[in-house]
Amino acid sequence: MPELYSSPTFAQLLQQFFVERLMQQRNASPRTVAAYRDTMRLLLQFAEQRLHRSPERLALNDLDAPLVLAFLDHLEVNRHNSIRSRNLRLAAVRSFLHYAASRVPESLRTIQQVLAIPMKRYERPLVRFLSRDEICALLDAPNPNTWCGQRDRVMLATLYNTGARVSELIGIRVGDVELDRSPSVRLHGKGR
Structure with missing residues (x-):
């Protein structure tokens, strides 16, 4: 019996996320799209170095919780990103994985583990106003x-x-x- 449904590849899924989800469905601003693009570019570069696999050979299950946690640590330690920037990058990854969960249900266990990564707390300075x-x-x-x-x-x-x-x-x-x-x-x- 032929397979009726085949899951999209990671590359297809990523492209669909940007075109269908961000641009068409959410009508995200160009700055939001650019920020998410930059996050995914950094994540793909990190995954390539860590897994010794080019981005076109990555699968969705390669983006597991240990890899994403290592990526977030890399942002803070090596790239000297603030906690706020780290959390914004995590939000972009989460948004992509929320989208992926409905498209590739067989990866749901891996996705749920990444979605469980909490935002990092940081001190918010009090907003001061001028007299x-x-x-x-x-x-x-x-x-x-x-x-x-x-x-x-x-x-x-x-x-x-x-x-x-x-x-x-x-x-x-x-x-x-x-x-x-x-x-x-x-x-x-x-x-x-």
């Missing part, structure tokens, strides 16, 4: 008599008045600024 006097001093710091000073004052005032991230500020285009009627600016958060 009114500190804000005024900051806004008054750039020299208003120079072009660069005027630019810097506008950028600081925009950040203060909108609560925008720096990445959102530098992403503002001329068409995003409305100065005629009611002055406003359109921000494009998280790559959108």
